[in-house]
Amino acid sequence: MNFNFSPEDEAFRLEVRQFMQENVPPDIARRAAVMYPPPIADFRRWQKILNAKGWGAPHLPPQYGGTAWSPIRKHIFLDELYKADGIDYGWQGLHMVAPVLVAFGSEAQRQRFLPPMLNGDEIWCQGFSEPGAGSDLANLRTHAKLVGDEWVINGQKIWTSDAAESDWGFFLVRTDQTVKPQKGISFLLVKMDAPGITIRPIEAINGGHDLNEVFLDNVRVPKDQLVGEAGMGWTYAKYLLEKERTTSAFLYFNKRELERAKESAWRERINGVTLIDTPDFARKLARVEADLHALEWSVLRILAGERTSHNADAVVSALKICGAEMQQRVTELQVDALGARALRFFGSDADTLHNSDAWPADVPGKSARFLFERASTIFGGTREVQKNIIAKLEFNL
Ligand SMILES: Cc1cc2nc3c(=O)[nH]c(=O)nc-3n(C[C@H](O)[C@H](O)[C@H](O)COP(=O)(O)OP(=O)(O)OC[C@H]3O[C@@H](n4cnc5c(N)ncnc54)[C@H](O)[C@@H]3O)c2cc1C
Incomplete structure (x- = not known):
């Protein structure tokens, strides 16, 4: 068995290394090395640099901005990115909701949401956990009702990373109380400055303020911001969480x-x-x-x-x-x-x-x-x- 990378992959490593040396701004690298999470402004700036190179989201299919690299090349790329103190792809946006939109969203949603995500123009947060619904996520109580052409959401989320600085959030909400818990959940895209949203930061043990409580009080969301089908949110969330854990090494x-x-x-x-x-x-x-x-x-x-x-x-x-x-x-x-x-x-x-x-x-x-x-x-x-x-x-x- 040959444990070495191929000569082509080694050449690719050198190409990535050189790109990082020439393009990671020194002030961003300095902050990335000592601050966690790094400032969102740094993330936005760095993501634009990657996107301009065509490396805005290597893990997505090429038609949505991906690179078609082999898994080994994606590994080499991230290895070099971290070594150079570059900033990893946005966790909630590019790692989580982007693959869900590719797999289950409408073409209109992909066209609307993926380009600004790849370019660092729109930042995302994940509204899954609630008081009483963390590990037992199917217990979530935040609910939404279809009224005319809008979903009207009421409830509370907690531990929502980056909520205060995000432009958009993807939320799991209960849309059917009559079926078994996992069946009645839907996946909605919500603008974080929508009327009725209140965000309250939680100070963390490391002094950070990126965790939040999010209160939703009669928040109105256009019908077409539902991802996939109503009641299928649990399936999409499982897909997303599996992706999250794969990168969690x-x-x-x-x-x-x-x-x-x-x-x-x-x-x-x-x-x-x-x-x-x-x-x-x-x-x-x-x-x-x-x-x-x-x-x-x-x-x-x-x-x-x-x-x-x-x-x-x-x-x-x-x-x-x-x-x-x-x-x-x-x-x-x-x-x-x-x-x-x-x-x-x-x-x-x-x-x-x-x-x-x-x-x-x-x-x-x-x-x-x-x-x-x-x-x-x-x-x-x-x-x-x-x-x-x-x-x-x-x-x-
Ligand atoms: C830094 C940080 C960032 C986060 N960011 C986000 C975010 O952006 N969006 C979001 O939606 N959520 C976020 N979360 C929430 C996270 O997903 C939950 O904290 C996690 O799922 C656990 O849920 P919980 O806190 O309610 O704990 P609980 O589920 O109440 O668990 C409490 C304890 O009981 C144990 N336990 C629970 N069930 C079982 C069982 N069946 N068997 C054995 N032991 C069990 C757990 O292991 C744990 O030790 C974040 C959390 C942290 C700490």
Whole structure:
């Protein structure tokens, strides 16, 4: 078996690397390295640069702006993008709702919504979770009624990332109370400045304000902003969540940040000994690195289309668990390596203090990211729920 990339793929890697070197604006790279999430204005700017190159959404079919790259090339591309501190494609927009519009939306919806999404002109949020409907999403109560040519929505969402800065949101709403819970849900596209929407930020443990409560009070949405068929929202949401979890190995982030943990460990000293030479730290680092290699090979096996004897849902759930735990382990290594200096809280000054004498490049933002990553085993489906899915694994030997 040949484990190397083909010469053509290696040439592609060099092409992408050169593009990143020449095109990631240094101020965007600096902020992307220390702030999470990076400012939306940076995301908009960077997305325009990618789109101008024709790389606005490699994962979509070519007729909707995709690149027709092989899965391995998409892997190489993201690897290089992260290494250069470029910003990943918008999670809720390009990763989530775009594939749903391609698969289930009308042609008019694709033409209306995909171009501004690819160009960073319109930002999206995801209105699924509610108080009382997180893991048990089918329990959602926000409801919509068709009145004339409009859906009228009432209810509340919570944990809606980026709601306050988004132009559009995709919402799961109950449109039929008379059928079993999963059957009566619909998928609506909602303009976030529509009358009747109130957005209230929730301050997170890392100091971020990107999470929100969203209240919907008689919000009117034109009938043609329903995706697919009424009552089929659960099917579309499952499709979307599966896509979310496939990308949830967070491989590229984990690889880049492990390298940064090593850089810190090569510089920091304890009682005159370089941290990397202390057995406890070296052992912990080696364990994380070995597991990260294993995760990368698992992702590559899936990208290479290897047939698996396990059912696909279980594989995706396993990747989600390993990737989420890996984010926690890598960021923990970073704060371990920085010792007491990791206790300094960096808010919006993470950018300006970056790489000063007192605070070398690897310090700002690390503790905030470490704190944020406590959530990685919650969002996109909690670890326990993923384990339930794996427990129901079917063998097709
Ligand atoms: C940072 C962050 C960003 C988010 N962004 C968004 C967003 O943009 N849009 C959106 O719609 N949602 C978002 N969410 C919400 C996220 O999807 C939910 O938090 C998640 O689905 C869990 O739901 P919950 O918080 O209601 O917890 P619950 O479902 O109430 O779970 C509480 C605990 O019980 C456990 N549990 C629940 N059910 C079971 C079971 N059957 N078996 C075993 N254990 C179980 C869980 O694992 C968890 O430990 C975000 C969450 C976070 C933390």
